[in-house]
Amino acid sequence: MTSSNSKDPNQLQVILFFCSLYLIAIGQGGYKPCIKVFGADQFDGNDIKDAKDKSSYFNWLMFGSCVSILTFRLVSSYIQEDLSWSLGFGIPSVFMLLALFLFLLGTKTYRFSTAREGKKNPFARISHVFMAALKNRTQPDSYIANPNETLLTHQSSKQFRFLNKAAISCSFAEIEEAKAVLKLVPCG
Incomplete structure (x- = not known):
């Protein structure tokens, strides 16, 4: 049954509606897995x-x-x-x-676990790769090789090669980790 005084939502209401749904999804996505882990800790x-x-x-x-x-x-x-x-x-x-x-x-x-075995925060590692790639974007490819690590060319992923510019100051493992996270982003 449709009311005689109903009207279609305006553009702002539609935007607010979808933003609200996305915020709920983000909130639930952050809450659901964390409550289990936090409780187990x-x-x-x-x-x-x-x-x-x-x-x-x-x-x-x-x-x-x-x-x-x-x-x-x-x-x-x-x-x-x-x-x-x-x-x-x-x-x-x-x-x-x-x-x-x-x-x-x-x-x-609450108990708080702070032991990380010397590892940096994963968000910090990934953002460091992105910042290093951005900073080194003008460097020629000959500077990319990191003298501390050797990596065969078939081991490096071919996608998101622009992140390889971060190899001057980041490890190849960190670069591949950033590429793996970037692969999770839906492209449309």
Whole structure:
């Protein structure tokens, strides 16, 4: 049924709608995998009791996720259909703010792992490759070879060869890592 006073959305509303959907996708993409890893980091892998507790954590996490999704779908569809849409969106917003508050409340009790075995942050390594390639873009190919490493030509990927200019100051492993990340970007 279409209401007689309905109108098509204007361009700004469409842009806002799609930006909101993309922000939700980015937020969920960052949240879903991290909550599992962050929770698992709270247990000591060398302790037998903690290993059992970690297994229990994952069981309860999955159970809680499934039950909450089922409950939310049932309750929110009833609220949105019979009461109001704004209430149907407002209740989950309140629960998300409550969850954020509880998460921040426990910050002092969380275990933080800082051991990286001397490795730099992966984002720093990849951005270093991009910056070095940008800085060395005018260098001739004869300067590309890094004297500290040897790499056969068939081992280097042929895609994104512009990143090879970073070989003056980056390792070939870092360059190939940056190429692998760049391959994940959808091209359209």
